[in-house]
Amino acid sequence: MKFFQGGQFKNKDIRLDAKVVIITGANAGIGKEAAIECAKRGARVYMGCRDPARMEKARQEILDKSGSQNVFGLELDLASFESIRSFVKTFLSMERRLHVLINNAGVMACPKAYTKEGFEMHFGTNHLGHFLLTNLLLDVLKRSAPSRVVTVSSLGHKWGRINKDDINAEKDYREWDAYMQSKLCNILFSRHLAKRLRGTGVNTYALHPGAINTELTRHLNPCIRTMAKPIFWVFFKTPKSGAQTTLYCAMEPTIASHTGLYYSDCKLKEPEPHAQDDAMAEWLWNLSERLTGLSSH
């Protein structure tokens, strides 16, 4: 329904010709819609997706809808450090520039599971996977400046807590707590990354896309999902509307000098105070560096 579609990215004139964009999880939902729009505007779009068949099906749809020939699919499982490293290696063998990295992929409220390296699935995929991916792409982002790192978080960060004593949910697993923690990690990551990148021309943006009718609810109880379908249809944004704040953060010129901030409905928004905790952001950064093997201290 039109009323619930939220802020729209109105700047139709911005072109992305000769720009290179990576979008994780571009085979579904928000990521697919963002890919269509970036391709329409002339970008070379790299989809990072874990399922080759789903990726190729979506790639064909993106090519059809955008009229572009420049959409490429590269396998990327964010729940595997080996896969992330291999994605980056292949990407760097194909491109010398990267102007926009969109950290979009995510899992929500899944049953207890672990990534290949043994990290709780939400923490490992939504946060650590994107942390490693971004860090491995920092050199090319710097070489391509001005460039942007856009990280899709959620309003759910409001209820998130960084469980310092059990960040990997080994003692106690609650799927919603794990999801909210990972979405809080997304904002703290974007905030601390901005600090580290000051003066490089690489800026960072975190965002809440809205409540959107996508496949993200796949792990909810099937009965609840069926009953909620009409509610989702009426009150939730379409995936296309859900992609608007991502697109705004990726290319809006009036926010080109912003960095480390948070957006919702194509507007700047103040995140919760605990998402502005710089000491926690630094603690999380140092831990993530250790866990991903980027630092040995």
Ligand SMILES: NC(=O)c1ccc[n+]([C@@H]2O[C@H](COP(=O)([O-])OP(=O)(O)OC[C@H]3O[C@@H](n4cnc5c(N)ncnc54)[C@H](OP(=O)(O)O)[C@@H]3O)[C@@H](O)[C@H]2O)c1
């Ligand atoms: N929908 C909402 O209401 C809402 C609200 C707030 C925030 N968000 C955020 O928006 C982002 C996009 O979600 P969406 O709503 O578009 O959901 P979606 O339709 O389920 O799309 C999620 C995408 O992430 C991919 N993905 C999951 N695990 C992955 C992994 N290990 N490696 C690579 N890709 C993986 C999925 O791939 P497969 O297709 O292979 O599973 C899919 O392409 C998420 O970060 C989510 O937290 C969504």
